[in-house]
Amino acid sequence: MMCLMVGLLAHLKAKIVSLLFPLLLLPRSKSLQPQGIAFASLANNDKESETHETFSPLKTLPIDSVCDNRFNQIQIELEKSRSLHQATLESTADGILVVDNDGQITGFNQKFVQMWGISEALLTSGSDREALKAALSQLEDPKDYVATIRKLCALPSSQVYDAITFKDGRIFERYSQPQYVGGKIVGRVWSFRDITAQKTAEAKIRHQSLHDLLTDLPNRVLFNELLVLALKQASENQEKLAVCFLDLDRFKTINDTLGHAVGDQLLKSVTQRLTQCLREGDIIARWGGDEFTILLPKIRDVKDAVNIQERILAALNPTFDIQGNQLHVSASIGTALYPLHGDDAETLIKHADAALNRAKSQGRNKYQFYNSGITTQTTELFILENSLYYALEKEEFSVYYQPQVNITTGKITKMEALLRWEHSGLGAISPTKFIPLAEETGQIIPIGEWVLRTACIQTKYWQKALAIPSLSVAVNLSARQFQQPNLVDMVQQILIETELAPECLELEITEGIAMQNMDLTKDILNDLHRMGVSISIDDFGTGYCSLAYLKNFPIHTLKIDKSFVRDLATNTHDAAITTAIIALAHGLHMDVVAEGVETEEQRRLLQILDCELMQGFLFSSAISAEDATKLLRKYKRRKVNNQPFLVA
Secondary structure, eight states: OHHHHHHHHHHHHHHHHHHHHHHHHSOSSSSOOOSOOOOGGGGSTTOOOOOOOOOOOOOOOOOOGGGHHHHHHHHHHHHHHHHHHHHHHHHSSSEEEEEETTSOEEEEOHHHHHHHTOOHHHHTTTOHHHHHHHHHTTBSOHHHHHHHHHHHHHSTTOOEEEEEEBTTSOEEEEEEEEEEETTEEEEEEEEEEEOHHHHHHHHHHHHHHHBOTTTOOBOHHHHHHHHHHHHHHHHHHTOEEEEEEEEETTHHHHHHHHOHHHHHHHHHHHHHHHHHTSOTTOEEEEEETTEEEEEEEEEOSHHHHHHHHHHHHHHHOSOEEETTEEEOOOEEEEEEEETTTOSSHHHHHHHHHHHHHHHHHTTSSOEEEOOHHHHHHHHHHHHHHHHHHHHTTTTOEEEEEEEEEETTTTEEEEEEEEEEEEETTTEEEOHHHHHHHHHHHTTHHHHHHHHHHHHHHHHHHHHHHTTOTTOEEEEEOOHHHHTOTTHHHHHHHHHHHHTOOGGGEEEEEEHHHHHHSHHHHHHHHHHHHHHTOEEEEEEETSSOSOOHHHHHSOOOEEEEOHHHHHTTTTOHHHHHHHHHHHHHHHHTTOEEEEOOOOSHHHHHHHHHTTOOEEOSTTTOOOBOHHHHHHHHHHHHHSOGGGOSSOOO
16 A cells, blocks of 8 residues: 555656646746747748747646645745746846747747837737738838848857847847757747947947037048048049148137137138038038148049139138127138149148148238148248247347437437347248247247347346447337237336336337237236336338227337338338328327338438438348447447438
């Protein structure tokens, strides 16, 4: 009897195991979850989907009471395992789909339903082909999706990891792997993760890395990439193209005067106008600051590039209204042609930049095509620019002096300080070359301060050593210097250090500087005037036609530009202008100085016009401090009463 009972229990145990084992392997229902996706039914277009019944909870097996406790324990553990499995799948961020070897849907989670928008009823209906059609209809490339499924059907053990794109712009990360049971492939698991936000963020980051944040134009990195591609295409098709380098004229002045907010808005407005001037397929990029580069592919000849450049200059001519400010902007453009001026991106950009510098040096608001002669000039400018940073340290600068003479008394009343540069390698550099370069690079600030201090020290020496206490010095201020917020303090400090009386210092500014920002100019000039420093307007008559500033600013002296003096004897217009300037100065109780006096006839005519103060080669050229000292000593020995003016 005992043996019989043992045999019966063994039989029942085997029966339970045989019933439970497949249940441990198979999902409870279609709303189940392994990872993945695949309607492999499309691998075989002729095979119709079969309806699958859903799995139901385990039913209590009719067994002898001897085995009830053990069976219940197994059933509870099984239910816990399935519950945990179900909860895990439903909590994942991935949409999961499971198919068997025939491509029939055997399970999925709710996330899959939500992501694909396919009804749960359709997924559990057995109409697997219809479910697949519903999925494919959403994709941007359904043929590729079908090809992937067929490939996996042919190679059941393979995996796939890629991304799929939907018609509405969504992007899903797709992963699929075979499902194994007992070492055999019983189906396939597909998982999908929505990476749309990630891809959008990546695309945004890439766009920002290749575009200018202010104007949204391509930046120099992207422009170089596009230029390389365009050159490759031009080479293959034997086409021509042009590269233009554009720079806004005097944009920095607007930025410094009105602020960066106005400057930024101006750049946006300029971008709009520039874009409208281009053809379809042309590319404009912001190179940096106020510089732009333009790619003109598929041009027929030089005329195409000329037409576009002229169109750009014309488009910029109308005034820009920026935050209530009426701003006039012009541009300089340099252009290099492929293959004439270079056959690679770097060379073309370099040559276009060199042509741009030539255009700027010719008066701005111009365009210039590259030629081989420009390279030499550009190289020299590059050398000069680098040398400027070390010229003071190397003591290559010196101050020369040109006297101003009262021709009635014969007295030297003033010495104008003029900067000279003796480059260690290139020799004497003309001020017309290095002064604008110093302005552009900002080196004019330390250089200008050095000139002012040197001139004040030298003048104080002359006053003491030569007993000329009334001798004064005139020093030119550049536009960049005048914009410095510490200008007045700097002048005052130098006067204190050198012990030169403020009345013995005259600062020369141009009309252009005076008119840049009239309110600021007025404040600065008034501060200098209260200090005792005199102000003169250099090159009077060559700048702005408005004379209102003469009334509002504390101006002491007007200097007649040498261009009017040069043809004074032969040009009636120059004579009329000179006469008017002299009369204007006297009417406003100002001194007037004629520059560039070189002949006795010019001196005589100016004296007739009641101009007493003169400066020019007739009296002396600009000379070194040592030679100026000799000249002043010579002047001291002269009998002034017998000589109405000083002749060098």
